[in-house]
Amino acid sequence: MLFLMNHEEIRIGSSVIKIVRGDITQERADAIVNATNASLRPGGGVCGAIHTAGGPAVTEDCRRVMADREPLVPGEAIATVAGDLKARYVIHALGPVWHGGEQGEPEALASAYRTSIETADKLGLQSVAFPSISTGIYGYPLMAAAHVALRALRLALERAHSVREVRVVLFDADAYEIWLGAAR
Ligand code: ADP
DSSP, rough: EEEEETTTTEEEETTTEEESSSGGGGEEEEEEEEEEOOTOOSSSSSHHHHHHHHOOOHHHHHHHHHSSSSOOOOOOOEEETTTTTEEEEEEEEEOOOSSSSSHHHHHHHHHHHHHHHHHHHHHTTTEEOOOOOSSSTTOHHHHHHHHHHHHHHHHHHOOSSOOOOEEEESSSSSHHHHHHHHHO
């Protein structure tokens, strides 16, 4: 069952999705999710910020992980160490580039959220912080992305064993307001 507790909290059984405004690089959570690129390089946007805040340990672990595998396809996620971040792990999730919505973008975006929760669950983690995946450089419209993400998060939390708390951390006021609207 899903109902809204207040302006920024959605309860799902004993779990919760919180919608907050802030900088994800400052989050204290068992894992923070990175909106990465296919090769897990530092890049720009939230990804660049996470690599900078996490320090060389994060970038090094990305290189190690990618050394013996193919680039990620949209919807995949991989965990690495979190370096200097206030988290135990970074889960690097690849969202889709927006091409108008008819090329599997919603499915890939839902998969990025679901796979991140599944990855955290396999590690036995309780709390996971997400940015708004794909809605920056990748151009996914915010309202549509928030609806897809919230549905995927709710379904994933219903199935999770250890993950109990998800925080969606919105950097700017517009994104925060749009996510609140989607939650309502
Ligand atoms: P993508 O390539 O998946 O679109 P971006 O990094 O371009 O990823 O943007 C994803 C979202 O993350 C955007 O809404 C952007 O405003 C937001 N963002 C950027 N920096 C931060 C940060 N430090 N904390 C949280 N969100 C951030």
